[in-house]
Amino acid sequence: MEQQPNSNRRNFIRNVSLGSLAALSLPDIVSAATKDMKAHAKKVTLKKDAVILFQGDSITDAGRKRDQTEANNTSALGNGYAYLAAAALLKEFPGKNLKIYNKGISGNKVYQLAERWDADCLQIKPDVLSILIGVNDYWHMFNGNYSGTVKTYRDDFTALLERTKQQLPDVQLIIGEPFAVNGVKAVTDKWFPAFDEYRAAAHEIATKFNAAFIPYQAIYDKAQQSAPGSYWTGDGVHPAIAGASLMAASWMDVIRK
């Protein structure tokens, strides 16, 4: 009981910081989350006529029209972070004649990327390949609908990138960290610490393949100092508009200006 006044005061301070003061704004969120992260130091340079491919699961897919196949097509890019990053790229590099594709497919795990890799990556011959994959590799296992483990994830992802580098030795890689926002709908304490192993595996693989790494988990964690988790993601896994926009800004942060 004696701590009540202090506790109220703490709540007041927290409420203020979640409210009008908005303690962290962008790029603060991105820079605070990536500070001291060695892998993030790796940047990607866009050459003229560069082909950029976004690959992944539903977070990348984001409602894209799969019958649209041309580059830089609004419907073909969906309405998630990949589209927002494409919009930023096309605006900021008008002289580079970039060709941007999104081939994310909802529900995919790494082995499903591998099954469609010839058509949906190698034949597109990307100069820059951005991959965000892993939350389903964990989630479907957690739900009892998939028998793969974190070892499966690491092994499949490593094999996929070895195959990619063999076919496309000069490709520049960007690997996004799988993330989950604890306390929002689908994501509970039960996810952890097991899910963290998938994040660590993605980071290891990024280092091994000299990829730029985007620490989405740290970014979502940091963002919750400005607004609650449910502001950034509707269900803990899929970004709301604010989350997608934050991810696109983080993605752009690994592109050399």
Add this chain to the structure above:
Amino acid sequence: MEQQPNSNRRNFIRNVSLGSLAALSLPDIVSAATKDMKAHAKKVTLKKDAVILFQGDSITDAGRKRDQTEANNTSALGNGYAYLAAAALLKEFPGKNLKIYNKGISGNKVYQLAERWDADCLQIKPDVLSILIGVNDYWHMFNGNYSGTVKTYRDDFTALLERTKQQLPDVQLIIGEPFAVNGVKAVTDKWFPAFDEYRAAAHEIATKFNAAFIPYQAIYDKAQQSAPGSYWTGDGVHPAIAGASLMAASWMDVIRK
């Protein structure tokens, strides 16, 4: 004939500047286009819990799902500049609890906004109302499908804003300049100078109603120093991704940080 070498040199210089050098990047395009423009000095301040409404024609509509009515809904915002601006707003002001709506409808002229204004504006009670309207008021007349003139446009637009200010005296207005990119598909020399009168009318009205004004025509004109018109708009009227992204950045430029 003697001028050939000089002419070639000029072409070379132009080609280089359209190519890898990309003379103007953002925010250069926006700031170069808005320099010395008095109306642009007007900025909009977002209070906490602000309701923001985008209104207009197909450029604003951009494929939005009209059966989605809640705020900050990805499908309800379409995939054009309004969605891109919403994504930037929600990312940059996480503490403000913004509620963002898009009620643009493809093909609309000012009188059609007026017909649906009760439901699609006044009842929403926006704190910030952004309107981009006028290209159809000109285009449909030019095609012989509408009898309105620039006087009709000016009178209808003025009446709409008087009605709005009467119902919502504290609303902050943002008016976008109608634009057309000459030489791209639908837009030819025949549009000018008649179309310019609609641009001037929009600017006059913005000044009269103390609105923030976004000089989209100057922005598209300036952008063509970095990439051709067809890079920014598919048909001279509707933005490509790069154009929508440029417009969203210009829109964000009138929001006080």
